[in-house]
Amino acid sequence: xxxxxxxxxxxxxxxxxxxxxxxxxxxxxxxxxxxxxxxxxxxxxxxxxxxxxxxxxxxxxxxxxxxxxxxxxxxxxxxxxxxxxxxxxxxxxxxxxxxxxxxxxxxxxxxxxxxxxxxxxxxxxxxxxxxxxxxxxxxxxxxxxxxxxxxxxxxxxxxxxxxxxxxxxxxxxxxxxxxxxxxxxxxxxxxxxxxxxxxxxxxxxxxxxxxxxxxxxxxxxxxx
Amino acid sequence: xxxxxxxxxxxxxxxxxxxxxxxxxxxxxxxxxxxxxxxxxxxxxxxxxxxxxxxxxxxxxxxxxxxxxxxxxxxxxxxxxxxxxxxxxxxxxxxxxxxxxxxxxxxxxxxxxxxxxxxxxxxxxxxxxxxxxxxxxxxxxxxxxxxxxxxxxxxxxxxxxxxxxxxxxxxxxxxxxxxxxxxxxxxxxxxxxxxxxxxxxxxxxxxxxxxxxxxxxxxxxxxx
Numbered sequence: 168x169x170x171x172x173x174x175x176x177x178x179x180x181x182x183x184x185x186x187x188x189x190x191x192x193x194x195x196x197x198x199x200x201x202x203x204x205x206x207x208x209x210x211x212x213x214x215x216x217x218x219x220x221x222x223x224x225x226x227x228x229x230x231x232x233x234x235x236x237x238x239x240x241x242x243x244x245x246x247x248x249x250x251x252x253x254x255x256x257x258x259x260x261x262x263x264x265x266x267x268x269x270x271x272x273x274x275x276x277x278x279x280x281x282x283x284x285x286x287x288x289x290x291x292x293x294x295x296x297x298x299x300x301x302x303x304x305x306x307x308x309x310x311x312x313x314x315x316x317x318x319x320x321x322x323x324x325x326x327x328x329x330x331x332x333x334x335x336x337x338x339x340x341x342x343x344x345x346x347x348x349x350x351x352x353x354x355x356x357x358x359x360x361x362x363x364x365x366x367x368x369x370x371x372x373x374x375x376x377x378x379x380x381x382x383x384x385x386x387x388x389x390x391x
Numbered sequence: 392x393x394x395x396x397x398x399x400x401x402x403x404x405x406x407x408x409x410x411x412x413x414x415x416x417x418x419x420x421x422x423x424x425x426x427x428x429x430x431x432x433x434x435x436x437x438x439x440x441x442x443x444x445x446x447x448x449x450x451x452x453x454x455x456x457x458x459x460x461x462x463x464x465x466x467x468x469x470x471x472x473x474x475x476x477x478x479x480x481x482x483x484x485x486x487x488x489x490x491x492x493x494x495x496x497x498x499x500x501x502x503x504x505x506x507x508x509x510x511x512x513x514x515x516x517x518x519x520x521x522x523x524x525x526x527x528x529x530x531x532x533x534x535x536x537x538x539x540x541x542x543x544x545x546x547x548x549x550x551x552x553x554x555x556x557x558x559x560x561x562x563x564x565x566x567x568x569x570x571x572x573x574x575x576x577x578x579x580x581x582x583x584x585x586x587x588x589x590x591x592x593x594x595x596x597x598x599x600x601x602x603x604x605x606x607x608x609x610x611x612x613x614x615x
Contacts, residue, residue, distance in 0.1 A: 201515075202512065202515040202516055203512070204513065204515075204516040205515065205516050285511075285512035286512060287509075287576075288426065288427075288509035288510060288512075289428065291425075291426040291428075291429065292426055292428040292429050334592070335584075335588075335592060337584075338584065338589065338592045338593075341573070341574075341577060342570060342573070342592070342593065342596050344573075345569070345570055345572075345573025345574065345576065346566060346569055346570045346573065346600075348569075348573065349565070349566070349568075349569025349570065349572065349573055350565075350569070352511075352569065353565060360559075360561075360562065364559075365562065368558070368559060368562045368566070369562075369566065372566050372600045375599045375600050375602065376570075376596045376599050376600055378599065
């Protein structure tokens, strides 16, 4: 990371990975609490104690940082999905485990998902000259497409083996992801309902939507 | 509308309601196709053939127009809901009719819903001095809250009368609205699947989520 620093610019004093992570976490906190548009990029720099020139080593722009946060969110979801499928031979067990784990999240992960769904429409906006921003945007599009593809393939397997009723795979994928993503539009750490309550409720709805018994949620739920 | 024109400014030549409607429809088209951020407010003015001074008679800002478009979308949904409930004595019939009608939309209504869900996060952003924009934003918050309340009350009635299983009303309302709204994130007029296909699929999923038979969709579906 941050290898593209231009000649003549002073390199950052700290280990680049650590500082970049720190900026990203602060940005998630600011974007999540105050909104992306309301956040001044200079305030993020000040909060992590660096000037705007040094900040540029890590992120070309506020939007570049936003896109990388979104890529992280999508890729974390995808990695968890791949891992769960690899860990469980039984299709239903893999499914339920994955759905349940979708709500076992840290406050930081919840905020990251909130930023993802609240600001996703910005994927459509471009600033012509920004190369690294453009690369992050392309990565976000690719990660989203890959995720939908992975989910769709998994659901198709469930249909082929007769565990869930045959239906339009693409629409089913979008319905499941759409319902899941909708939670992060309104849920915040510290909301009236706990994340466990919300998760229990939504996993049951996802199972119903798949044509499965909502009771499966309890059968396969792993204690945390 | 547009009564607040300042003294000394030339009043619009056309009937204010007609011109305002024309601006709003053009804005929906531009925001929906190119994105809100990408749309230049001056281009909307040019497309309807007025200058930016005249445009100000109708809308204080691009965001003021956006908020009014969103209020329209929420209020149209709400009005349709009230009407359907008034027209049907039977709870299940009212429910299914309302869900089915949720996908009987013109291209313009689809685009308006797309603008609503894609740009909803902007409700969090304010520009201090803009009075009419602020009023529209307050109206949007109120309309959203009223809509959730109306849906919640209706669902509670279904639970009390034993038609659907007892559960958390607030979470069920959010799940139903969340799934419905998710469609407008990706569906566009002219998508691969027709709106009828998408509607048929999602109404069945909404019924399953409610603990009802998806087959009800056919029993109460009104031919269009």
